[in-house]
Amino acid sequence: MTSVVATNQTILVVGGGISGMTAALEAAETGKQVVLVEKNPYLGGRTVQLYRYFPKMCHPTCGLEINLRRLKANPRIQVLTMAEVTGISGAKGDYSVSVKLAPRFVNENCTACGECNKAATTEIDDAFNYNLGKVKAAYLPNDMAYPQRYVIDPSVVGTAEGQAIKAACKYSAVDLDMKEEVVTLNAGAIVWATGWQPYDAAKITPYRYGEFKNVITNVEFERLADPHGPTGGKILRPSDGKEARNVAFIQCAGSRDENHLRHCSRFCCMASLKQTRYVDEAFGADGKSTIYYIDIRAIDRFEDFYQQVQANPNVSFVKSKVARITEDKNGDPRLWGVNTEGYIRYAEPHDLVVLAVGMEPSVKNVAIPIEVLGDSSGFVMADPANGGIFGAGCATNALDVNRAVQSATAAALGAVQVVSKVARGEA
């Protein structure tokens, strides 16, 4: 049975992505007690699934490593993975929260030696790689996974394979009898940092995502470019594994669109500009990127990056919302539309199309198990009416990593204010 030490002076942080980790660390490094719950078996959220950050082209794992070090060094933070908040009751200064813990089937004894993985035979979709690849049913979610412990997929529990996996572990770390459990804990304030999910590209029917193999999303493209992704960092298109040298990026795939997401997702322009760099690094002058856009929103000092990409002769910009995509016999996606700058019609084939899909909250405000105000897109709105609950990061707005961390730091203070009051006996 998992035991959690928490009081009404504890801050509960929901979501272990970069925003949640930041909020938890900032509060803990200010002397507060924190419980951090994450639904994945590892911390880091969507940022770990990115290859590089704009505009520095640096690696998300770098910052993650620092944050993990801060976390390990800090006794005030308790981490619960594979955990989801199912209920919240009470009020500012004294919440009671129920958390559902899914079984990992691997306990603390795990040394990440990997023998269980060797013993496993079943392959399951690799969620970490957006199902672009497969993993064994006993797996380590990613290289920097924290906790550094394997996970066993429920599908093999109760099978001979499950027993084989158990037998393979020298440290009796495999526990197939683990059951789902629900813990109830106390908290004075809650930071809601459940982050975002990519908009479902299949809903943008003219682009035929899911029907045409060589139409993928921007988050999937990150995995293709990552040396630790399914293609070992080679930019190969899904249909035939051919090198994708001529890549199209379609902006506002779902965003700024009253048929889909009303809001502008802010990060996608920069993400695509960044991804043209991946193409450039992979193929140099043999690579070609075309960005189809409405407005390039490279806001504030990101403008520098935009101008650098513009200067690249292998990258072209077309002011146009692509009307539709068809598929040529050889599997090339063909883009149809009109460049509105001077009215030029095009029907352009590419090796690969990357849809710059937008952000929507992975948990809309209405889905939070206690009343929290939200905007028309379901992002949490800051408001006194939310009591001791503070939205952080992409749960509050479509943000890039830098802005999300800023938001999370601010949210942490809100929570600190509440529990400090409790400590002073003022609330």
Added chain:
Amino acid sequence: MARKEYAFYPGCSSQKGASASNYLTSVESMCKTLDVKMTEIPDWNCCGASISYAESGELPRLVMNARNFALAEQNLPGQDIVATCAACWLGSRESKERLEHSSVLMADTNTALKEAGLNLKVIPEVRHMVEVLIEDLGYDELAKPVKKPLDGMKFAGYVGCQTNRPFGIAGESFENPMYLDKLVESVGGTATQFDQKVTCCGGALAFSEPDKAQAQIKDIIEAAYDSGAEMLVTPCPLCQANTEVYQGQINKKYGTKFNMPVLYYSQLMTLAYGGTAKEAALDGNVIKARKLEEFAAK
């Protein structure tokens, strides 16, 4: 008492001797088998279609459709209006939307209707025959009466525009609607992978700008052949006429050898339900569907 009853709006082209009379005949046979009662709206009038826009103006067009609503409301209370023609369905549904959205237009409309001694309070639901089949009956029900499945026959399901956009059939995508394929399959036929299923046939431009329209029709027929289809099947009279009757001219112009029959879903269903060539109005096809005629004869 039939299991379903509707106020039927056949539309001009479906009248006896008109360009889609075979549509009407086959729909009647089909509905008979399915025990669906279609009562024609008494003294219904033309919807104005899309093409009348430049002459009609907005209100007169709305009023024409409003008259049909009023007549249905008066004579067939509580029944949904069902149209078989895409243009009729679209024109009526659009009018319904606009009238319900604007009290000004609604008031003006009633002022005008008064001149014809009519009055409109509640606008009935306006639905396409296909909606009735899919939503009120369902594919399983449509499969039940099949006596002679259309085994081994390949059809390209050509949905076209106006049964698909802007309203479309609930749950279907604008780019790749599947209902027509499912209808074909529910009566034992095979639907081919047809990538021009929602391409426009040129609509009214077939009359005013034949060259522009025929260029589009060519793409459609070509794709149908490429998909391995023997016949085209469609839910829309204008699509049917345009894709069927101009094949000869297109052959002349482009040196193609098109000779592909174009049928209505209702014709296929009638045949599968054991109907005769006559009941399915195969004689109404300009390009004869020999294979189906033989099938019907068996």
Added chain:
Amino acid sequence: MSDMNQQMTARYKNNFLKEIEEQAEMGDWVKMCMQCGVCSGSCPTNFHSAWDHPPQELFMMIRAGKRDEVLESGSMWNCVSCYNCYVRCPRKVPITHIMHGLAEYAYRLGKAPKQQPTQFLSKTFWDNATKTGRVNEVKLTQTLYFKNGLMDGIKQAMAMQSVALGLVKAKRLNPMEAVGGGHKCKDIKGIHAMLAKARELEAQRKGRAA
């Protein structure tokens, strides 16, 4: 310049956007366009035989006050009412209807291209349909063929003969309709009165001389 054109230029001075908002069907949506161009790219006729000005460009021209270029353009007459633009527009602008509205308004002002075939079809169709309340397809085709006089009509008819014959054989074109036959509504009188009223009301609402 037609009376109505004079009337409107006087009323709206050089504010063409406002003129379209108030006079053209669905014209008040023009301002909502954000120039993404998805409409221009979605138009089937634009890819087979280029429009001079695709929808989104027409909207920009309206904002730029290019009154004559817009109203005299043949572009909107190419609309086949396929609604691709409408369903894809991220601003839910009813582009199809605006195309119709622009064409209709240009025609009322007498600025539409002379002998615009689609405009002629539109008029023929509407007159035909409202005469008896239902379309008489034979008369409709006849009128279309003979629009440019007898000889031209016969040529056209010959050209379309195969088509016509096919339809006749298939009992989908009834020559009898040419002579008095064909379908009619019973209450033709009522329909005409109703339409007259509707035209009157619409003219009033748009402040036009009826």
Added chain:
Amino acid sequence: MSRGNLREGVIWIRPDTDAARETTQEMAEDYVRMACAEVKAMTVPAGNTNTGTSKTLLVVGGGMSGMTAALEASKTGYKVVLIEKTGALGGMAAKLWKRIPNREPFKAPMDNGVAELVAQIDADANIKVYLNASVVKTAGAPGRFQVDIAVESGPTVTEDIGAIIQASGFTPYDMAKLPHLGGGQANVVDQLGLETLAKAANGGPIKRADGKEVNSVVFVQCAGQRDATKEHLEYCSGHCCGTSVKQAMYFKDANPDVETVVLFTDLRMPGNNEDFYRAAQNKGIVFRKGVVSNVTGGGECKVKFKDLILNEDFTADADLVVLATGMVPTTGPDLDQLGEANRAAEGGNEEAKAQVVQMMSKSVLNLDYRQGPDVPQFKHGFNDSHFICFPYETRRTAIYAAGPVRRPMDIAQATEDATGAAMKAIQAMENAGLGKAAHPRAGDLSFPTARLEGCTQCKRCTVECPFGAIDEDERRFPLFNESRCRRCGTCMGACPVRVISFENYSVNTVGAQIKAVDIPDEFSEKPRVLILACENDAYPALDMAGMNRNEYDPYVRVIPVRCLGSVNTIWITDALNSGYDGVMLMGCKHGEQYQCHFVKGSELGRYRMSKIYDTLKGMNLEEDRLMDLEVAITDIDTLPKKINDYAKRIVEMGMSPFKGL
């Protein structure tokens, strides 16, 4: 505590074969010896005793950001000193007629909200406000700053301060620099100028300076911004599109018939501001994608532009033209330029002296720091952080920037930004009080000390410290300000006489490990390669290589270091002298896109190493005996390969002649 990394460092990177067993065993034994040696050389950090105890926050700047930071800190239970250079709180926001909406519905301009904040501050006993005031001197360190505040009348006041938030805001880019856009001509205003007119109109029709009611207005976006020629601002100020939309609404709301045109190249309305854009279109505001070539002001303004959609030149007439000029941050002098000027001035250059005075007059904080009076600037003069994951990091501990001085931003973001800055400042005060380090070695109790009797007053440590932690006393000895220190050890690496050390990290703790390695004789054919790996990126990369079972050469011995900046050359020369066949340095990327967690550490470290090559020559050793590698944390697969390649190279060069000497 010391870690002998036997799993990731030995077992997982070696094949489990009889052939490998011997060398693997040697490796393991060495690591155990090294760990023991390190532990012997370490002492447990006692913690800094020279901690300040002040928990008062200083906020410089009384605008939206400053007021928010002050109020948030107060709400958390901390005292605040708020300094505003003008006679009233409110800053730029107070000059606005209305603000861009920051909540549903995003359809209409909102009240600027300043009055409400000012009222809250007036009513807040925790917040002490100084108006018409400025900071003339900031001495001390986090937790014990002594800040001298000059006020308009009366003597200078000194406050005990724990941490500082710089919210000194921005000024609009001077449109006089944009004559081609009509800057300076009649009826051509910038966005702030328009706000003044709107305030005067107070909701009624907006009139221009000559009293004429405005019936047509043109907004020119990106005026003097996004300028690739670098003649004007290179960046985008982020808020201007939203601001112009808001201002165009001022006109439409007062009179729908006013012609309002916005000329833009990319309309930047992120998030829910897309709805604000829609609302503007719905009000009839015309947006045109176009490039403006020329504006003339006067009675009837003319705006020449090319419409990029219609691909055609136009000239728009307007009663008023609004230029969306950008934000120029109020950050104080650029320290590098100031440094140069100072050197020139010391050389007696009169012009430079005047320049120094002029620059110093711009100072915001007047820090009494060896390295200059303000926070080092990042890009385009902003006080932003270079770290994407750590936006608040500045190079001056416990001094944080908030609002448009950190990065171009609108009020909504500035408010959030100020709240986050308050969080960091509060945290910094708490940790300073406990003698603990701030980010990235948060909580570290160790701190550097110097054996002054051995110091040669060379000043390298005081010059090189990336965080300006070390001053010089009157005798020019280094004066450590522990709570400014981030514990990177750059001072230790810099010290030529090796008098600087931490209790648990010193020339000895590493030196001892180097010596602890058993060096086989030259006939053994078993070379030894020393790897000094930065613990932030390189060492974790090696660990992950281990987790992935990426094998590498058994002859290397890895020692983690806090930062390449902390590497003292003596370690390398000692290693080579004692018979190591090669030394590899692994550190983070440096240069413009640096990844060094201590900003300058890896750059300084590398600079030092470049000097070693002479020493190598002196020892008759090949240059390749020393290898400097730039490592990213993702080099999990490439790093082992690079190690193996280097090991090969060593074998080619042959054993070191220094073995067994």
